[in-house]
Amino acid sequence: MQVDGTAAATSGDEATRSPDEPAPDTFLVGMGRGVAGALLFALPMQMTMEMWELGITMERWRLALLMVIAIPLLVGISHRIGFEDTFSWKDGARDAMIAYGIGILTSAVTLTLFKLLMTGMPAEEISGKIAIQAIPASIGALLGRSQLGSGKDDAEDDPQAGYGSELFMMAVGALFLNLNMAPTEEMILISYKMTPWHALATILLSITLMHAFVYAVSFKGGHELSSDTPWWHALIRFTLPGYAIALVISLYSLWSFERLDGVSFTPAITAMIVLAFPGAIGAAAARLIL
Amino acid sequence: MPEATKDIASSRRVKRGAHWIEWMVGGLCTLLVAALILWIAYHAVINSDGVPELDVKVTHQQANAGGSYTVSILVSNKGTRTAAAVPVTGTLKAGDKVIETQEITFDYVPAQSTATGTLLFKADPAAYQLDIQASGYVDP
Numbered sequence: 001m002q003v004d005g006t007a008a009a010t011s012g013d014e015a016t017r018s019p020d021e022p023a024p025d026t027f028l029v030g031m032g033r034g035v036a037g038a039l040l041f042a043l044p045m046q047m048t049m050e051m052w053e054l055g056i057t058m059e060r061w062r063l064a065l066l067m068v069i070a071i072p073l074l075v076g077i078s079h080r081i082g083f084e085d086t087f088s089w090k091d092g093a094r095d096a097m098i099a100y101g102i103g104i105l106t107s108a109v110t111l112t113l114f115k116l117l118m119t120g121m122p123a124e125e126i127s128g129k130i131a132i133q134a135i136p137a138s139i140g141a142l143l144g145r146s147q148l149g150s151g152k153d154d155a156e157d158d159p160q161a162g163y164g165s166e167l168f169m170m171a172v173g174a175l176f177l178n179l180n181m182a183p184t185e186e187m188i189l190i191s192y193k194m195t196p197w198h199a200l201a202t203i204l205l206s207i208t209l210m211h212a213f214v215y216a217v218s219f220k221g222g223h224e225l226s227s228d229t230p231w232w233h234a235l236i237r238f239t240l241p242g243y244a245i246a247l248v249i250s251l252y253s254l255w256s257f258e259r260l261d262g263v264s265f266t267p268a269i270t271a272m273i274v275l276a277f278p279g280a281i282g283a284a285a286a287r288l289i290l
Numbered sequence: 291m292p293e294a295t296k297d298i299a300s301s302r303r304v305k306r307g308a309h310w311i312e313w314m315v316g317g318l319c320t321l322l323v324a325a326l327i328l329w330i331a332y333h334a335v336i337n338s339d340g341v342p343e344l345d346v347k348v349t350h351q352q353a354n355a356g357g358s359y360t361v362s363i364l365v366s367n368k369g370t371r372t373a374a375a376v377p378v379t380g381t382l383k384a385g386d387k388v389i390e391t392q393e394i395t396f397d398y399v400p401a402q403s404t405a406t407g408t409l410l411f412k413a414d415p416a417a418y419q420l421d422i423q424a425s426g427y428v429d430p
Contacts, residue, residue: 192372196334
């Protein structure tokens with residue numbers, strides 16, 4: 001009986017609602033997906049020791065810069081693939097900020113759960129620890145809101161999969177894997193173990209895999225080369241820019257997490273190549289994951 | 291509906307006629323990646339069998355309020371290989387007599403790079419002879 005009453009109330013409610021305004025329960029489901037996405041994507045980082053330490057030790061202006069850069073990034077993702085009802089930049093901005101909020105809240109809860117946040121701690125430590133986790137968590141929240149439900153395939157009916165948008169999605173994919181890995185010591189350790197020959201092989205393998213992933217193998221959402229297009233057209237127009245994006249994002253992540261301080265040019269470049277390997281895979285797979 | 295799907299599918303293909311911006315971006319990125327490969331290859335040829343060359347310098351000394359003394363040091367590695375777990379030992383001596391020894395360990399001193407740290411002494415380093423050296427390293 002109770003159920004019937006609720007159903008009637010809901011349908012009556014919906015009748016007075018404008019079509020582009022989601023019902024409250026849709027919104028709650030969206031929030032639930034957002035939380036699930038945030039946990040799914042950010043838990044590996046929330047359970048990484050280096051990320052807790054960075055929350056305390058990272059220079060505040062680098063952290064602030066990262067938090068500011070996250071905003072246009074989130075708006076861009078939201079506009080491109082976000083929540084089903086996102087059509088305008090205004091809606092995109094709203095969804096991005098909701099995702100950011102979900103990211104901050106879920107990070108605060110999980111970090112408290114792991115006893116990494118306690119009442120006696122200085123405010124700077126608490127805010128720093130939450131802030132650094134909030135960025136991957138908010139990207140996760142945004143992806144979760146769009147991906148963990150409804151079964152709608154954004155790649156199929158996206159109206160503007162232009163060149164810039166392709167490159168942007170590759171950047172998001174690269175950033176996503178890089179945020180996971182850049183804080184860990186293993187990235188620089190691997191680069192120190194490598195000889196330049198290993199670095200060279202890593203570059204070539206990154207490019208080959210990237211090209212194979214999206215442009216040769218016809219994955220869902222990937223480019224299908226028309227039969228008369230030479231393979232090197234896609235290599236120059238998509239794979240190499242994608243790899244360059246992965247390199248730049250690796251460099252930014254490493255710098256941001258203070259892995260390059262005092263390091264000279266060549267070791268920094270080697271570390272960038274190491275991190276750009278997962279970055280390249282992330283960029284190439286972005287069309288599959290996102 | 292099938293027609294619409296077909297349109298989208300074909301618009302997602304990499305076609306021959308691309309915008310000039312795509313070729314410009316592609317060209318610049320190709321140059322960037324080529325430069326990266328050449329740089330690494332150059333280093334691979336000239337110094338793939340290098341060793342770390344460690345050097346320790348005192349950059350700053352001061353007395354702290356608590357009665358201890360701070361000696362800031364800069365470890366530089368002029369070699370072409372990274373040194374890991376580098377212990378740096380500071381010894382205060384009066385003639386042959388050792389007054390105090392302090393040691394810190396640097397996780398990494400990357401190739402052709404520097405790392406900074408600080409030794410804390412109880413005795414005033416200015417009053418004695420201060421001897422600082424890196425006493426070894428681990429290959430990463």
